[in-house]
Amino acid sequence: xxxxxxxxxxxxxxxxxxxxxxxxxxxxxxxxxxxxxxxxxxxxxxxxxxxxxxxxxxxxxxxxxxxxxxxxxxxxxxxxxxxxxxxxxxxxxxxxxxxxxxxxxxxxxxxxxxxxxxxxxxxxxxxxxxxxxxxxxxxxxxxxxxxxxxxxxxxxxxxxxxxxxxxxxxxxxxxxxxxxxxxxxxxxxxxxxxxxxxxxxxxxxxxxxxxxxxxxxxxxxxxxxxxxxxxxxxxxxxxxxxxxxxxxxxxxxxxxxxxxxxxxxxxxx
Amino acid sequence: xxxxxxxxxxxxxxxxxxxxxxxxxxxxxxxxxxxxxxxxxxxxxxxxxxxxxxxxxxxxxxxxxxxxxxxxxxxxxxxxxxxxxxxxxxxxxxxxxxxxxxxxxxxxxxxxxxxxxxxxxxxxxxxxxxxxxxxxxxxxxxxxxxxxxxxxxxxxxxxxxxxxxxxxxxxxxxxxxxxxxxxxxxxxxxxxxxxxxxxxxxxxxxxxxxxxxxxxxxxxxxxxxxxxxxxxxxxxxxxxxxxxxxxxxxxxxxxxxxxxxxxxxxxxxxxxxxxxxxxxxxxxxxxxx
Numbered sequence: 394x395x396x397x398x399x400x401x402x403x404x405x406x407x408x409x410x411x412x413x414x415x416x417x418x419x420x421x422x423x424x425x426x427x428x429x430x431x432x433x434x435x436x437x438x439x440x441x442x443x444x445x446x447x448x449x450x451x452x453x454x455x456x457x458x459x460x461x462x463x464x465x466x467x468x469x470x471x472x473x474x475x476x477x478x479x480x481x482x483x484x485x486x487x488x489x490x491x492x493x494x495x496x497x498x499x500x501x502x503x504x505x506x507x508x509x510x511x512x513x514x515x516x517x518x519x520x521x522x523x524x525x526x527x528x529x530x531x532x533x534x535x536x537x538x539x540x541x542x543x544x545x546x547x548x549x550x551x552x553x554x555x556x557x558x559x560x561x562x563x564x565x566x567x568x569x570x571x572x573x574x575x576x577x578x579x580x581x582x583x584x585x586x587x588x589x590x591x592x593x594x595x596x597x598x599x600x601x602x603x604x605x606x607x608x609x610x611x612x613x614x615x616x617x618x619x620x621x622x623x624x625x626x627x628x629x630x631x632x633x634x635x636x637x638x639x640x641x642x643x644x645x646x647x648x649x650x651x652x653x654x655x656x657x658x659x660x661x662x
Numbered sequence: 663x664x665x666x667x668x669x670x671x672x673x674x675x676x677x678x679x680x681x682x683x684x685x686x687x688x689x690x691x692x693x694x695x696x697x698x699x700x701x702x703x704x705x706x707x708x709x710x711x712x713x714x715x716x717x718x719x720x721x722x723x724x725x726x727x728x729x730x731x732x733x734x735x736x737x738x739x740x741x742x743x744x745x746x747x748x749x750x751x752x753x754x755x756x757x758x759x760x761x762x763x764x765x766x767x768x769x770x771x772x773x774x775x776x777x778x779x780x781x782x783x784x785x786x787x788x789x790x791x792x793x794x795x796x797x798x799x800x801x802x803x804x805x806x807x808x809x810x811x812x813x814x815x816x817x818x819x820x821x822x823x824x825x826x827x828x829x830x831x832x833x834x835x836x837x838x839x840x841x842x843x844x845x846x847x848x849x850x851x852x853x854x855x856x857x858x859x860x861x862x863x864x865x866x867x868x869x870x871x872x873x874x875x876x877x878x879x880x881x882x883x884x885x886x887x888x889x890x891x892x893x894x895x896x897x898x899x900x901x902x903x904x905x906x907x908x909x910x911x912x913x914x915x916x917x918x919x920x921x922x923x924x925x926x927x928x929x930x931x932x933x934x935x936x937x938x939x940x941x942x943x944x945x946x947x948x949x950x951x
Contacts (some may be wrong), residue, residue, distance in 0.1 A: 513776075521735050522773040526787040526840070527763045533790075 417609045420531050421539060430537040438537045442503050443545035447552060450498050454553035457490055458482060458560030466569050475569065479576035480583035482561035487584050491554035492592045493640055496599035498553075499546055500632035504607035507538055508628035511611025512621040520612070530612075539604040546600030547593045554592070587661035591647045598643065602635045686711045686844055686876055687732045687765075692741030694727055701727050703900055704741070705909055709844070714870055714877040714890050716916070719897030720930065724909070725880040726770065728897070729846045732878060733765050734758055763791055766837030766875075770848045772829035774821035780807075780832050781817040787840045806835035810865060827858035834865060844876040845869060851883045863889045884931060891916040896927060 394402070465481040511534055514520050520530045558580075565571040607628045614624040654661055687709045694702040701724040709715050709732060717725045730736040731743055734750055743750040745761055753761070774783050784803045788794055794802075804814060810831040821829060830850060837845060847866060851859035863886050870877050870890070879890060887894060896912035896919070903909065912919060912927050920931060928934070 517771055518769045518773040519775055521730065522767070522769055522775070524735050525733065525762065525765065525767040526836070527759055527791040528786070529759075 413613070414605065414609055417531075417612070418605050421535050421605065421608075424529065424532040424536050425539070428532055428536075430532070430540070434533065435537045435540065438541040439545060442499070442538075442541040443548060446499060446502055446545070446549055449502055450495055450549050450553045451556045453494060453498055454491070454556040455560040457494055457553075458486060458557030458562075459564045461485060461490070461557070462561040462564035462569070466565065466571075470569075476571060476575040477579045478565050478569075478571055479562070479578070479580035482565070483558055483580040483584045484588070486554045486557045486561070487588050487592050489640070489644075491557060492550050492596040492599060493636060494557075495546060495550040495553045495596060496603065496636045497633060499542065499549065499600065500603045500607075500629055500636065503542065504603045504632045505625040505629045507604070507607040508610040508614070509621050509625040511608055512614030512624040515612060515614050516616060516621060535604070535608040538608055539601065542600040542604035543597055544600075546596045546603075550592060550596040585661060587651070591643070595640065595643050598639050599636050602639060603632045606631045606635060686746060687878075688744040688747070689728065689731055689738075690742040690744060692731060692738045692743065694724065694731065694736070695739045700900055702731075702738075703909055707895060707910065709876060709878055711876050712874060713892040714866075714879065716879045716881060716887050716891035716894045717897065718881060718887060718894060718930065720899060721882075723897040723899045725897055726848050729767075729848055729878055729880055733767055733844075733846050734762050735767070763787070763840055764843045766840065766842030766845045768830065768833045768837050768845070768847045768850055770852060772821070772833035774824075774829055774832055774836070776821055779817065780812075780819050780821070780824070783821070783832060784836045784839050786836065791840070802839055803835075806839050809838065810835045811861070827854050827861065830854065830858075830862055831865070834862075834869075838869065838873075841873070842875060844878065847877065847879040847881075849880055849882065851881065851886055856885075859883060859885065866890050887916050887919065894919045896930065898926060 461482050462478060465478050466475055469475045469478055469481065511520075514534070520534075523530045523533055562573070562576055565576055566573050610624045610628040610631065614620045651661055689705055689707050692702055692705045693700065701722075705724075705728065707728070717728060719725050727736065731738055734743060734745070737751070745753075750758060774780075775786065778786065781800075781803055784806055785799050788799045788802060803817070807814060807817065812828065812831055812835070816824070816828065816832070821832070824832065834850075845866075850862045850866065854862065866877060866879065866886075867890055869875060877890070879886060881887065892915070894912065894914060894916050895910055897909055898907075898911045900909065911924065912922060919927065922928065922931075
């Protein structure tokens with residue numbers, strides 16, 4: 394295959410994949426309107442996505458917060474701004490790292506498992522069995538997983554941010570001797586309610602993208618154990634890329650929104 | 663030897679239904695491809711109410727795909743699927759969903775839902791599609807378990823705790839829970855020991871007899887063919903056929919199948935490797951001359 398043909402094929406594959414994702418998401422939206430899942434189906438998935446993810450989100454959040462404190466202190470102390478470390482840690486966690494970290498954890502822990510589970514169901518004809526028993530696979534399998542990711546990720550993000558901030562505060566005050574008063578004062582000054590809302594909105598977008606990608610990969614899974622493994626890997630890789638792309642797009646959008654609100658005389662900073 | 667000892671079933675349709683020879687599911691000039699691989703080509707077949715139709719043929723020739731098309735679980739690449747003489751693609755999704763509930767499907771590996779226990783698996787269709795109360799559902803589930811010869815104690819077990827034969831029986835109980843009018847059995851005895859195969863064949867016959875359901879059975883098991891078939895259709899792989907040759911190489915009763923001298927049918931029925939078939943065919947040709 395010539396390089397030009399290979400590039401062309403790659404572009405075509407990407408367009409087909411994107412089209413399939415959009416069609417899949419559209420069908421999902423239809424079912425979200427038509428029929429909500431039963432509690433018996435939804436609760437276990439909410440528990441699995443939300444409660445079971447808390448320990449891993451806490452551990453990673455804690456370490457990220459502590460690492461941020463170490464790295465920020467090193468830089469800020471050279472400029473004698475170390476007392477403002479709280480603003481750096483809080484701002485970074487609330488605006489960027491908290492939502493992205495929780496989303497990456499969700500994509501790795503839950504998204505891959507979803508793709509593998511649905512893929513296994515496809516390979517073992519359980520999805521056909523659902524159809525044969527009068528249940529739509531999108532309504533029965535995808536809608537509850539979508540809702541679980543969409544609703545649980547803001548809570549996970551808040552937890553990751555809270556634990557991360559605690560880790561940052563602990564290292565700053567107990568290791569580097571920064572005053573707790575300065576830590577919280579600067580945190581309050583540089584992190585606004587708008588940042589928190591933006592972070593939550595971001596996390597919901599990430600959650601929706603993870604659920605759609607993971608379930609779509611599961612439904613398009615190839616045959617056998619190899620196909621299931623590939624679906625799980627593709628789900629994580631595609632979700633990770635989607636998280637970064639959405640993060641970039643929403644960062645640009647939020648800055649434009651701040652400017653627009655400022656022009657309208659509303660200050661959110 | 664064992665095959666010859668097994669008694670052939672009467673090929674006539676059940677008396678009560680013979681007069682009502684209405685097509686229930688039909689494929690009209692259907693072709694099916696997966697990517698670049700074509701599995702079915704210009705295939706037409708019908709399933710008549712009350713009959714037990716058995717589909718045979720070597721692995722990969724499209725038997726399971728055909729049953730999925732007949733059951734509306736797969737959309738054909740080209741051609742039409744008709745239920746009660748009406749095109750499935752012209753029906754509203756809700757109507758297709760409703761009519762699909764009249765069909766039960768026993769999948770090759772039973773396809774039990776791993777996350778649910780036996781009771782929940784059998785109750786699934788009732789919970790999803792009816793307004794029945796739990797006591798009523800419980801009664802039906804336990805009835806179906808008894809019908810397939812399983813003790814009540816299995817109801818709390820997970821599919822992973824069941825043997826192959828038990829899985830098939832739970833799969834059958836799940837399919838029967840919705841009281842279907844047509845039953846599809848995809849290789850119901852594959853992977854089972856001869857005793858359990860006999861039990862499953864008996865269950866197919868019992869279901870057909872007690873419930874008067876139409877049955878479509880995909881199998882490689884000649885005992886199943888002898889015991890349950892009213893009509894047999896044999897498929898051939900497209901890769902071994904000329905472009906103009908039809909994919910169905912045999913259609914008739916089980917007695918006609920076993921009496922056939924078509925080398926392709928003889929090879930399949932007797933389970934001869936390709937090399938022995940060629941040898942046998944040349945021997946037969948020698949005798950003729």
